[in-house]
Amino acid sequence: MLIFILKRLGLAVLVAFTVSFISFTLLFLAGDPAAALAGETGSGEDIEAIRKLYGFDRPMLVQYFDWLLSAVQGDFGESYYFRLPVASLIAERLSVTMTLGVCGITFALATAVPLGVAAAIRPNSIIDRVALFLSVAGQAMPSFWFGLILIVIFAIKLGWLPPSGASSPAHFIMPTIVLGYYAMPAIMRLTRAGMLDVLASDYIRTARAKGAPEGRVLFRHALRNAIIPVVSLAAVQMGFMLGGSIVVESIFALHGAGYLAWESIARNDLPTVQALILVFSMFYIVFTFLADVLNAWLDPRMRSS
Numbered sequence: 075m076l077i078f079i080l081k082r083l084g085l086a087v088l089v090a091f092t093v094s095f096i097s098f099t100l101l102f103l104a105g106d107p108a109a110a111l112a113g114e115t116g117s118g119e120d121i122e123a124i125r126k127l128y129g130f131d132r133p134m135l136v137q138y139f140d141w142l143l144s145a146v147q148g149d150f151g152e153s154y155y156f157r158l159p160v161a162s163l164i165a166e167r168l169s170v171t172m173t174l175g176v177c178g179i180t181f182a183l184a185t186a187v188p189l190g191v192a193a194a195i196r197p198n199s200i201i202d203r204v205a206l207f208l209s210v211a212g213q214a215m216p217s218f219w220f221g222l223i224l225i226v227i228f229a230i231k232l233g234w235l236p237p238s239g240a241s242s243p244a245h246f247i248m249p250t251i252v253l254g255y256y257a258m259p260a261i262m263r264l265t266r267a268g269m270l271d272v273l274a275s276d277y278i279r280t281a282r283a284k285g286a287p288e289g290r291v292l293f294r295h296a297l298r299n300a301i302i303p304v305v306s307l308a309a310v311q312m313g314f315m316l317g318g319s320i321v322v323e324s325i326f327a328l329h330g331a332g333y334l335a336w337e338s339i340a341r342n343d344l345p346t347v348q349a350l351i352l353v354f355s356m357f358y359i360v361f362t363f364l365a366d367v368l369n370a371w372l373d374p375r376m377r378s379s
Contacts, residue, residue, distance in 0.1 A: 079367055086363045090356060094145070097351040098138050107344050141348070150349035155341045160349045163334065168353075170240055170330030171323070174249055175316045179308055181254030182261055187304065190265025191297060194273065205266065209259040221252045221325040238327035249326045253319060257311040264307055268300030309365035313358035 108125040109116065116124075125131045129140075144151065150160035193205040228248060229237035239245045272278060273296055281291050323332035331350060338346035 082363055082366050086359050090352075090359050093355040093359075094142060094352050095138060097355070098141065098348055099134065102134060107342070145349070145352065151345040153338075153343055153346045155338070155343040156346075160345050163346065164331055164349060164353060167329060167331045167334045170328055171316060171319050171332055174246060174253060174319055174322070174328065174330060175312060177246055177250040178253035178315050179257060179312050181250050182257040182311065183304075183308055185254070186258040186261035187265050187301070190262045191269055191292070193262075193266045194269030195292065197270065202266075205262055209262050212255050212259040215255075217252050217256055218321050218325055220255065221248065221322060224248045224252065225325075240328045240330070245326070245328070249322050249328060252325075253315050253322050257308075257315055260311065261304060261307060265300065265304050268303060269296060272296045272300045306365040306368050309361045309368065310358075313361035316357040317354040 108121045108128070108130050112120045112124055129137060141151070148161050150164070152158065153160050153163055156163055189201075189205045189208070193199075193202040196202060225237045225248065228235045235247055236242070236245050278291060278296055282288075319330065319332035320335050321332070322328070323330050324336045327333065331353065334346065335350045335354075337343070338350065
């Protein structure tokens, strides 16, 4: 078990290092950051001065390792646009993103797990077909389009919910639905498949033969075992959702880390974009690592090794 955890931890560190290098390189390959900061009216002298001021004239590897060394210490530099330390800027906005992510995964689990269980109990029924439709629609529907539809219906037409902002719990209802719906299909399918597999096992038939109540068979015996991979998947989906909050926060004008990423990209704020890419990547890496450790801990063979 310990060896497995150490291997996964080493892999997570390697992935984080690779992601940080690729993101740093791609941002520089996208164009000259000095020219972007100087703007369309900047002269050649202005661009050269900016290049020397921010150290863009140094070799890229030197710039990368200097940035990485500072990033490990929590120093991501200063924002070109906001004129604030990037670390404090992200920390200020991160609470909104984390709140949205927790609400989104909670909504996804609360909706997908019951639907998956119901679909497994009655395969090929209307409930099963509805669950399949929702699963396919969730994969095919772009989140930005779904968000705009909700705004038109519930904010503009009916006036039940505010269309944007984050000043009250009501502002998080539609973003939570949009973000949670993104994770629902995978969780629903895995719950249904797990329940079908468990319900066909010998110990479930034995429990029914002994006269155990159906509710006890379903929820104490079947769901307890079928839910184990769902918990691991939810951890991975949480990392995906936090990274994917950029689109949702931009649509609903939630001033979180995702909206900050959109602002920084639009304004060529290079240090903030680099830091946010690393932060969002770390979310996914950490939650994936936790999911792997949880799977190993739940596996009796791994715990005994």
